[in-house]
Amino acid sequence: MPTGVDAAALTGRPGLRLTGPRRAVLEAVAAAATPFTAEELAQSLPGVGRATVFRTIRLLQDLDILCRVPLEDGSIRYQLSRGDHHHHLVCSQCGAVGEFDDPELDRLIQRNARRAGFTLASHSLELYGSCRACSPGRG
């Protein structure tokens, strides 16, 4: 398992076909060092039609292979999803995006929803700031 995703992600799904373009997108996505925009992905794959890139991004999101990362400025980037449920740590300096999960945090979120008489279906949490490498050494 080189990167965690490969063609197998699409094989075996009834009604889904593993095609050249999809394989190419999958490889590019798996190889990406940092989160990318749809535009960047499309540009890195000149041989794949633009529409196909967008369609595949959507497909991979539905399959939980790719996750959408909303930046602070409202733009959207994508990153290979490394876990089921998680949150993002977005570095405003270098663009790196880390993931984390915290059951306690989720519990607290659930509690707030309940308090408001809200039946929670899902939630999204993004943290923005500077990653370790980009943070000024504080002491």
Added chain:
Amino acid sequence: MPTGVDAAALTGRPGLRLTGPRRAVLEAVAAAATPFTAEELAQSLPGVGRATVFRTIRLLQDLDILCRVPLEDGSIRYQLSRGDHHHHLVCSQCGAVGEFDDPELDRLIQRNARRAGFTLASHSLELYGSCRACSPGRG
């Protein structure tokens, strides 16, 4: 104080002018019962230029008068901001958006950031589900 915002929000800010169009947008925003899209706001103000509506939305966001509410499907709505720091409870059924704040939650978020070696600048948390009115009675 009828709704919490009025022309005063723009008066007194050096370099900012209180114009008819802005007054109109401000009133529409204050009167809105539910979160709205830029498109809806523009349509409700036929007398105000589209560009002005967008520019004013941005201005009001910068002034913390309006807050951006990202929906689950990626679309954006806006709502009068009722507090400084807060999170959203978005009802997928009726579209209502509530706000809440929880210092404990923020502390936990801060802790997760620190653990990851992250210097936190800001964060955004949106909860999606069904509000009390739209939730099926459970028991």
Added chain:
DNA sequence: ATCTTTGCAAAGCTTTTGCAAGCTT
């Protein structure tokens, strides 16, 4: 053989921009 997927180009949305005219202070 059947049903899915692709690519292209056009169409769709949403938001921004340039600039002269019009307001506010």
Added chain:
DNA sequence: AAGCTTGCAAAAGCTTTGCAAAGAT
């Protein structure tokens, strides 16, 4: 008077769609 703001219309992003050809199982 000085300079912020408006409106229009064009331009700019970004994403989706229609459809015939190509591909996968």
